[in-house]
Amino acid sequence: MGNARAVAQLYVSAFGFSVTGYSGPETGRPERVSYVLEQGAIRLVVTAALDPADAVWDHVRLHGDGVRGLSFAVDDADAAFNAAVAHGATPVQSPAADTDERGKVVHAAVAGYGDTLHVFTERRHPGFAPGFSADGLIADRRAPRVGLEHIDHVVGNVGEGDLDRWVEFYRDVFGFEEMTHFDRDQISTEYSALRSTVMTNGRGVTMPINEPAPGRKRSQIQEYLDAYRGPGVQHVALHTPDIVTAVDAMTARGVRCLTPPPSYYDQARQRMAGLGDELAWEDLARLGIMVDREGDGYLLQVFTEPLGDRPTLFVEIIERHGAEGFGEGNFKALFEAIEREQGRRGNL
Ligand code: FE2
Numbered sequence: 001m002g003n004a005r006a007v008a009q010l011y012v013s014a015f016g017f018s019v020t021g022y023s024g025p026e027t028g029r030p031e032r033v034s035y036v037l038e039q040g041a042i043r044l045v046v047t048a049a050l051d052p053a054d055a056v057w058d059h060v061r062l063h064g065d066g067v068r069g070l071s072f073a074v075d076d077a078d079a080a081f082n083a084a085v086a087h088g089a090t091p092v093q094s095p096a097a098d099t100d101e102r103g104k105v106v107h108a109a110v111a112g113y114g115d116t117l118h119v120f121t122e123r124r125h126p127g128f129a130p131g132f133s134a135d136g137l138i139a140d141r142r143a144p145r146v147g148l149e150h151i152d153h154v155v156g157n158v159g160e161g162d163l164d165r166w167v168e169f170y171r172d173v174f175g176f177e178e179m180t181h182f183d184r185d186q187i188s189t190e191y192s193a194l195r196s197t198v199m200t201n202g203r204g205v206t207m208p209i210n211e212p213a214p215g216r217k218r219s220q221i222q223e224y225l226d227a228y229r230g231p232g233v234q235h236v237a238l239h240t241p242d243i244v245t246a247v248d249a250m251t252a253r254g255v256r257c258l259t260p261p262p263s264y265y266d267q268a269r270q271r272m273a274g275l276g277d278e279l280a281w282e283d284l285a286r287l288g289i290m291v292d293r294e295g296d297g298y299l300l301q302v303f304t305e306p307l308g309d310r311p312t313l314f315v316e317i318i319e320r321h322g323a324e325g326f327g328e329g330n331f332k333a334l335f336e337a338i339e340r341e342q343g344r345r346g347n348l
Contacts (some may be wrong), residue, residue: 001065004048008035010307011044015315016146024239025050027118027256029131032056036128042238043128052146054063059115065308067233069109069117070154072205077122084120085222089173095292100130110173113158113166113209117173125196144249152208152237152318153198154325158167163211170199170207177202182328192223198289198326210234213275214285217348220338227310235303237316237326243300246278246317247287256305258341260333271329272298292329301330311345341345 001007009137011017021036023029030255037044047068049057059068065293074080085091089110097106103125125166127134158166170176177200193213200206212219224234240246247257269292270279275298277293289302298320307313318327342348 001046001048002060004033004035004046004184005052007046007048008037008063011037011046013143014255015039015250016043016253017042017192019130021134022134023129024055025035027131034132036132039146042148042151046191047181053243063228063230063232063245063309064312066228066313067116067154067236070112071117071119074122077106077108077120078120080120081110084110084118084173087173088169088302089118089128093119095120098130100125102130103124105129106339113156113162114167115226116156116232118291119182137185143253145312146240146249146253146304147177147242148238148240148246148317149333150204152239152316153208154236155208155210155234157210157212157221157231157234159225160212160214160222162231163209166209167197167199170209174199174201176200176205176207180325191347193219197222218341219343220335223342223347228312235314235316237301237319239318241307241319243289243302243317243319246281247289247302248273248283250304257288257302258305258338260290260330264290270344290327290330290333292323292325292327294323294325297324299323299325299327305341313344 008019012019016035017039019035020038022034031054032047032049034047036046037046048054051057056068073216081091081095092111093107095106095108097104106122106126107119109119134195167178176199179200182196193215195213196208196210197206198206210221212221212225212269218254225231231292232332262278265281265285269276270278272291274297275293279291284300287298290297292301298321302317304315308316339348
């Protein structure tokens with residue numbers, strides 16, 4: 001982030017996170033500042049560099065605000081790192097321990113898509129990590145509660161022709177399995193097209209990967225790659241048990257979401273016949289929440305506008321009821337909403 005304090009404040013004021021940790025010059029780390037943000041089981045860390053020699057400095061200069069690293073909790077960071085490298089991962093940071101009187105945290109990192117580090121974190125510490133303080137931290141208790149609970153999935157965008165290589169990476173290096181694949185004829189509009197494969201460890205870590213496909217005009221995935229100047233995280237989906245309350249609160253706090261075309265809800269009610277009678281359809285339409293059915297299950301989802309200055313990283317809010325997909329039935333409606341925004345930016 002260019003300004004970690006301002007971005008942390010955004011996550012607090014707009015999404016209902018609490019800041020639970022801080023490190024920076026005051027805690028003995030002069031080269032960068034970090035804020036730890038928590039809500040439910042979700043933990044985000046926003047960091048800005050103070051020293052041009054810090055790696056975050058170059059990351060922000062090239063990519064703007066975005067996801068620098070994805071952290072995977074492991075029992076043994078040494079073992080995870082060594083196994084990943086033995087299976088073909090590119091090492092970025094060898095295992096290193098931070099220790100204080102309360103415990104230790106061991107981090108190691110390998111290269112993911114683009115400059116997105118994949119970090120193994122072994123935490124044997126009651127707090128976040130040594131060197132983090134909980135003094136004077138910010139939370140907005142006046143605004144309505146949002147109620148986000150856990151990370152549902154994290155989506156990456158990679159270059160055209162690179163999807164299969166990254167599918168192999170998650171299979172060979174991380175031991176993930178392919179959950180679903182969508183080809184361009186399944187996800188395309190007149191303009192945008194993409195191919196997508198969903199990789200999962202089968203225990204709650206789910207990582208869809210997209211690549212752009214040729215269409216009549218520039219794919220939204222290509223717009224991302226151009227703006228981010230390379231592959232990276234496209235969106236992070238956060239699960240809530242009550243999406244109407246969450247999106248109502250987020251909207252009151254100033255978050256703007258993409259809204260499907262008005263005709264969407266007539267079609268959605270037909271698709272949900274016999275299943276969605278108890279849904280608060282007026283609230284869903286008012287808030288732009290989309291619905292997707294899978295047999296006897298369904299999911300509700302909404303996508304924010306990009307969070308920073310570039311059309312790159314955004315957040316999805318999702319509520320699942322026995323559905324394991326990602327809203328494929330909504331892709332077309334969503335694409336059309338994204339393309340309206342893309343057109344306004346002159347990028348179609
Ligand atoms: Fe998603």
